[in-house]
Amino acid sequence: MTSLGLIAGNGVFPLEVARAAHRRGIRVIALAHLHETDAALADLVDEITWVKVGELQRMIDVLKDAQVSEAAMAGGISRARLADSFAPDARAIAMLAKVGRFSDDAVLRAIAAEIEADGITVIDPVPMLEGALARAGLEAGPAPTAAQLKDLNLAFDVMRALGAFDIGQAVAVLNGVVAAIEAVEGTDAALRRGALLVGRGMVVAKAAKPGQDLRFDRPAIGPATIDLLAEIGAAMIGVEAQGAMILQRERTLERARSLGITLYGHE
Numbered sequence: 001m002t003s004l005g006l007i008a009g010n011g012v013f014p015l016e017v018a019r020a021a022h023r024r025g026i027r028v029i030a031l032a033h034l035h036e037t038d039a040a041l042a043d044l045v046d047e048i049t050w051v052k053v054g055e056l057q058r059m060i061d062v063l064k065d066a067q068v069s070e071a072a073m074a075g076g077i078s079r080a081r082l083a084d085s086f087a088p089d090a091r092a093i094a095m096l097a098k099v100g101r102f103s104d105d106a107v108l109r110a111i112a113a114e115i116e117a118d119g120i121t122v123i124d125p126v127p128m129l130e131g132a133l134a135r136a137g138l139e140a141g142p143a144p145t146a147a148q149l150k151d152l153n154l155a156f157d158v159m160r161a162l163g164a165f166d167i168g169q170a171v172a173v174l175n176g177v178v179a180a181i182e183a184v185e186g187t188d189a190a191l192r193r194g195a196l197l198v199g200r201g202m203v204v205a206k207a208a209k210p211g212q213d214l215r216f217d218r219p220a221i222g223p224a225t226i227d228l229l230a231e232i233g234a235a236m237i238g239v240e241a242q243g244a245m246i247l248q249r250e251r252t253l254e255r256a257r258s259l260g261i262t263l264y265g266h267e
Contacts, residue, residue, distance in 0.1 A: 001070055004028050004029070006031065006072060007059065011075045011220075013220060016247060029062070031049055031059045054087045055092070060118050069119070095111070105217055133242050133244070134243070134246050134265040137241075153266075155178075155205035169207065172195075180197070195232035195234065203236045221244065222248050236264060
């Protein structure tokens with residue numbers, strides 16, 4: 001690969017992909033979403049075009065004009081943003097008309113199919129990021145208790161049962177009681193709600209949905225996740241070993257250690 005089309009959403013993931021690509025000598029052509037993508041991305045890529053959510057044909061045209069043969073999606077788009085800045089073009093409208101369900105995975109698969117129909121392969125960018133995937137067992141923080149591991153197993157069981165309905169990428173449990181299940185509000189809001197209901201000590205789990213296409217919709221945590229857990233008094237987060245990403249790994253692990261938050265890779 002000599003060049004990469006980077007379709008960037010929010011968070012630090014797009015920045016890490018850009019840095020990793022440049023370390024490999026790969027030219028990065030970025031498509032950044034207005035009001036979502038971190039402006040710092042502009043300093044990490046060779047070219048950047050700012051687009052609105054839904055400008056599908058424009059994105060494909062930029063990639064083709066740059067003679068990009070491979071593209072990657074990195075970072076999400078907040079569902080709240082869709083209410084005020086969704087501007088689908090004719091191609092996006094036609095694509096959405098063919099989508100049976102408006103779940104995140106279904107829409108992202110449809111977008112990838114449109115891009116690939118124009119000869120651009122959509123790849124998983126994670127292999128470019130060395131050590132990004134969570135490892136099995138204790139990653140940082142205090143060793144989990146038997147009760148916490150039991151709560152973690154329950155949280156993962158709930159996620160597996162509900163994932164097909166496009167909900168439950170994050171679940172919080174305390175003493176066998178399910179405190180929160182992530183839906184349209186997003187992870188942070190779901191966990192804050194759970195903490196208000198059950199108090200301190202929650203065990204949080206985060207994982208992909210069954211059958212989720214990990215090329216563009218892989219669960220991830222980072223330093224901000226640990227800070228949130230400390231803020232709401234959660235005791236532990238478990239992520240899917242070799243499935244979920246730990247962004248800014250060393251900084252994330254250090255935050256977990258310093259704040260006494262258990263970070264665990266669940267098999």
